[in-house]
Amino acid sequence: MMLGKIKFGKIAIVIFLTILIWVWADLALDEDLTVYKATINVAFSPNLLVSFNDKPKASIDKIELKGPASKTSEVNRRLDDGSLVPDFSLNPERERMTTAGQQKLNVLDFVKRSDKIKEFGGLTVEACEPEILDVNIVELVEGSLDIECFDENGTPLVGIKSIDPSKVDMYVPADSRLKAQVKLTRTEIGQARKSGVVKIPYVLLAEGQKRQALTSVIIKMSPEADLLSEYPITGAKLGIVLSANLVGEYDVDVTNYNDLVNFTILATEQAKQAYEVQPYQMLLYILDDDKKKGPEVEQRREVVYNFPEEFVRQDEIKLKTSQQPAKYMLIRVTPAKTPPSGVD
Numbered sequence: 001m002m003l004g005k006i007k008f009g010k011i012a013i014v015i016f017l018t019i020l021i022w023v024w025a026d027l028a029l030d031e032d033l034t035v036y037k038a039t040i041n042v043a044f045s046p047n048l049l050v051s052f053n054d055k056p057k058a059s060i061d062k063i064e065l066k067g068p069a070s071k072t073s074e075v076n077r078r079l080d081d082g083s084l085v086p087d088f089s090l091n092p093e094r095e096r097m098t099t100a101g102q103q104k105l106n107v108l109d110f111v112k113r114s115d116k117i118k119e120f121g122g123l124t125v126e127a128c129e130p131e132i133l134d135v136n137i138v139e140l141v142e143g144s145l146d147i148e149c150f151d152e153n154g155t156p157l158v159g160i161k162s163i164d165p166s167k168v169d170m171y172v173p174a175d176s177r178l179k180a181q182v183k184l185t186r187t188e189i190g191q192a193r194k195s196g197v198v199k200i201p202y203v204l205l206a207e208g209q210k211r212q213a214l215t216s217v218i219i220k221m222s223p224e225a226d227l228l229s230e231y232p233i234t235g236a237k238l239g240i241v242l243s244a245n246l247v248g249e250y251d252v253d254v255t256n257y258n259d260l261v262n263f264t265i266l267a268t269e270q271a272k273q274a275y276e277v278q279p280y281q282m283l284l285y286i287l288d289d290d291k292k293k294g295p296e297v298e299q300r301r302e303v304v305y306n307f308p309e310e311f312v313r314q315d316e317i318k319l320k321t322s323q324q325p326a327k328y329m330l331i332r333v334t335p336a337k338t339p340p341s342g343v344d
Contacts, residue, residue, distance in 0.1 A: 033072040033123065035063040035079065038086035040110075040133070047171055049138040049205050050092045056208035058133050060088075060107060067123035075120050088116045090135075097137055105133045140171035140205075145180040147201050149219060152185055155310050158268055159193075159222040168201050168213040178203050180213060186313055192221040224315050228266040236261040238303070238326075239280030243288050250295070250330040252286055260303060264320040271311035278306050284326050295332045300325040 038060040042050045052058035063086070065072070078084035088111065090097075095110070097103050107128040111117060117125060144167045149157040163182075172178050180201035184192065191197045201213045238261060240252050254260065260282065265272065275281065283304040290299060302325045311317045 030066050031069045031072045032126075033065040033067070033076060035065065035086050037061065038063055038088065040088045040090050040107075043089045043091040045092050047140045048092050048098065049140055049173065049209060050090065050097070051136045051138075051206055051209065052133055054136065054206055056206070060086075060111070061129045063111060063125060064127040065120060065123040066126050067121070071121045071123055075123060084119055086116075088114050092137065097135060100137050100139045103135045103137060105135050107131055107133055138173050141174045142169055143172050144168070145170050145172065145178065145201075145203065147180045147182060147217060149182045149184060151189065151310070151314055152183065153310055153313075154183075155314070157184065157189070157221070157314065158270065158316070159227040161220045161222045162218075163220075164218045165215070168215055168217065170201075170203050170211065170213050172203060172205065178205070182217070182219060184219070189221065189314060192219050193223050196220040227268055227316060228318075229269070229272075230264055230320060231267055231272045232262075232264050233276075233281065234262050236263070236281035237279070238282045238284060239306075241283055241285045243286060245288050246286060246291060246330075249333060250286075250291065251333055252284075252328055253331050254284065254326055254328045255298065256324070256327045259324065260326055263323055265317060266320050267311070267317035271308065271317040274308040274311060275306075275317060278308065280306055282306060284328065286328075286330070291330055293330075296329050298327055298329055300327055302326070 040052070040058045040060065042052075042056055065075070075084065079086070090105070090110070092098060095105070097105075107130060108125065111128055112125045146167060147163050149160055149163075151157055168180050170180060180203050182199045182201050184197065184199070188197045188199070196218045198216050198218055200216045203211050203213075205211060238254065238257065240254075242250075242252065265275070267275065283306055284301065285304070293299060303323070305319060307317045
């Protein structure tokens with residue numbers, strides 16, 4: 001019995017020492033790991049606008065790490081499968097960057113002190129590139145901002161009846177003349193014309209630096225009929241869109257041309273002016289199958305009124321009444337006869 005116990009104890013000691021040696025060997029054999037293209041994002045600060053050369057984020061080209069092989073292997077695996085994202089958050093108050101002007105950020109010190117580095121499993125940060133980043137600090141003050149409304153394409157909306165409240169309090173640079181903005185979809189424009197639509201204004205302080213107000217506003221727009229006036233259009237330009245397969249084979253004779261080019265529209269002044277400067281106010285499409293009906297046979301087709309798309313989306317231009325279709329005939333083009341040889 002004593003012999004068995006002695007052998008068991010020796011085996012346990014050997015196993016323990018073996019494990020200890022392996023752990024020590026793993027710790028002793030540090031490996032290098034380079035992380036490429038990490039990102040520094042700016043954390044939200046209500047009274048500061050922080051940027052990197054007017055950008056909301058900056059890139060760290062590479063971070064050089066060192067640690068046990070098992071740790072570097074695990075971190076590398078997580079970087080590859082996306083479970084570890086090398087993005088860091090710059091909190092200006094924590095970094096004591098609250099004074100307006102340009103300041104320098106020591107990237108190595110910042111990365112070492114960041115909470116994010118804890119996710120790298122205790123690896124040591126050895127170096128970063130670039131070493132220094134320029135940080136721009138702008139102090140923001142609370143101001144009462146006017147509100148302007150746009151459609152989805154950024155076109156200013158006309159016919160705004162009321163905005164309640166008419167101003168919102170937001171933090172902006174002290175010397176700025178910024179206005180709060182509201183963007184309405186086509187559906188929201190229709191709702192605003194009927195009963196009103198609730199929206200939260202925002203202000204664009206810089207590229208990628210969008211701040212929302214803490215309060216919403218109710219926007220009401222004048223009904224469509226109140227926005228549009230009658231405008232007679234005389235001598236409009238009609239463009240003929242002829243299939244490439246028919247070019248050189250047929251001409252197009254529009255028999256009711258004079259009736260087509262004089263009509264009345266309902267539009268805002270801005271929409272009417274945009275329509276008048278179009279190269280063609282109307283388009284008539286001639287299709288390949290039209291020639292199957294034979295030459296000099298009168299055909300009919302609705303013309304396309306070439307209204308500017310941005311005003312169509314806002315319901316700011318349309319025909320007053322329905323128009324008659326274009327009447328046209330295809331006239332076969334007779335090729336010029338080739339003169340006999342030797343005749344000028």
